[in-house]
Amino acid sequence: MLARSLVACLLSFPATIALVGLFLLATSGAPALRLPSLLMIFPIWVGLASASYLIPHTGKAAALLTGVSLAGFAAIALLRYLGVSA
């Protein structure tokens, strides 16, 4: 349970940052959404961490959360490369 919980808490944080960051870039034309999006970090983090327990194996949960993070950061890097910023 300790390894499981470490995966849930630690790996869901970068995944949350990646998802919220991507949303901020995707809605860069709507500055009113910036602060509310940042305030949603905590519930999204808790939601992702809790949902990761639904994946039967710790390794798969870790792989999925890492995958979400990497895909999110890659998309952010691509958008920044294309000149998008929040």
Added chain:
Amino acid sequence: MKANVVKTFLNVHTWTGLGAGMALFIAFYAGAMTVFFHELEVWDSHAATVAESGSHADAQRLIDRVLQEDPAAAASLRLYPAQPGHPENVARWFERTEGGTFERHDYRLEGDGLNREQDNAHLAGFIYRLHYTAGLPSSFGLYVLGIVCLIYGIALVSGLLVFLPGLFKDLFALRPGKNNKRFWLDTHNIVGVLSLPWHIMFAWSSAVLAIGVFFLAPFQFLVFEDDLQALFGAELGLAAPMEPAGQSAPLVPVAELLRIADAEAPGIEATQLRYSHAGDANATVTIYGDVPVETLDTSAAVTLSATTGAVLNVSHPERASAGATFYNGLIALHFVSFGGFAAKWLYFVLGLAGAYLFYSGNLLWVETRRRRRQPEQPGNTLFLARLNTGVCVGCMAGISAAFLASRALADFADRADYTELAYFGVFLGALGWSFLRSVPNGARDLLYLCAGLTALIPAFDAIFVDMPIWRSLLQARWELFVVDALAIAAAVAFWRMAVAVERRARSGETNSVWAQPQVGSPTTAPSAGASLQNP
């Protein structure tokens, strides 16, 4: 919901509860009292001489004298103008020491001079610190509590998912009787589910307050090109101060600053004026206060040039952006800065109920792992029962001891240190005692200690400030009366709990950590007869 999913989340709920429960107990018990922060300050300062109400002209003289005698204060100086409940004008600044900590400097007017004496009342501030650090060193404790909030959030989600399948069957079920576990579970469920929205708000707002800066930092590098302070500061009423010009200029009088602030935010009741680079031509002042509006958040901030009075920024709840309304609303919900005393009392009750939730969660863990057919109980349940008792009852006894120390040692310059010493001495002593004694005897002793210390609070009020409870009632000194009345009620409750623990130890289920240990057994060995009665 599938049984294996429920089982998984039951496991998650159990372990997250264990991991965060005791820190949260301290945070909620101390937090319930922090709801009445101002009233606690009044209780704590009762013996102090009540000053006459200061005027705006006095406030200006105070600022001028402070800047004249202590020029280092000019960089960041705060003025707390006289208000009902705080009749004096107080100027304050924080000096950064070589060790990286901050030393507070307070000034009040005394005739034509300055009174530099610090108010030695510390109880309310100390209990507040316990609320957000659980007694750990300040910054470290704050961050630890931030992580605890995440675990708390997961515990809330998992607890709800476990409870959902039996929602309608179990929501209002309270089944007292021989099955203690059922009873603890029912009360745990009722308190947890009925106060769930409040707990969600608390987990969320506490995480934002404690570790919000870590949430934001990655975005500075990832997505934002502008400085975050510049992006959100003005939106949240935190306008950045201007760079000093290097030329001196006189300050606009306090009364005039307040008049301009009132024009920008009508009806503002200023609670603080925060000067930056006072005396410089580019000096700014931000006036914080509450405005009479029908919104959850009533706090406003007006930033002005302190030398010309020009308006630089206005943050008003009725004109706030969606993000500022969201953020300030979350903070207002956390600090119950709405709804007056009705909301404060509701938070007080919910705070105590929250503390019970974490205590009962740990009891359930112990009860679930009880060996029902043999007197010897698993070492981990004995350990948790002792730890839970030591931390939770020790915290309550420690806070009562802090009340006593603060009242009895009010004339000492080191009153603040003694107040903290009383808490930590009793808390650590209680923790040690719970591991030296058997589980039921330790719990009983500590509850009696808690009852005794709490009962002494009204006695100390009578002895040290000549305010027995009937006098505070007759003189309508509600801060004293309510503290004394609650202390008496709490002392009776602790006493009854101690009696109940003792009764259960003697005549309750013998195959339990709560059974009276027999001679020859350090823990829970019952007599042979008792074993036969409880196979």
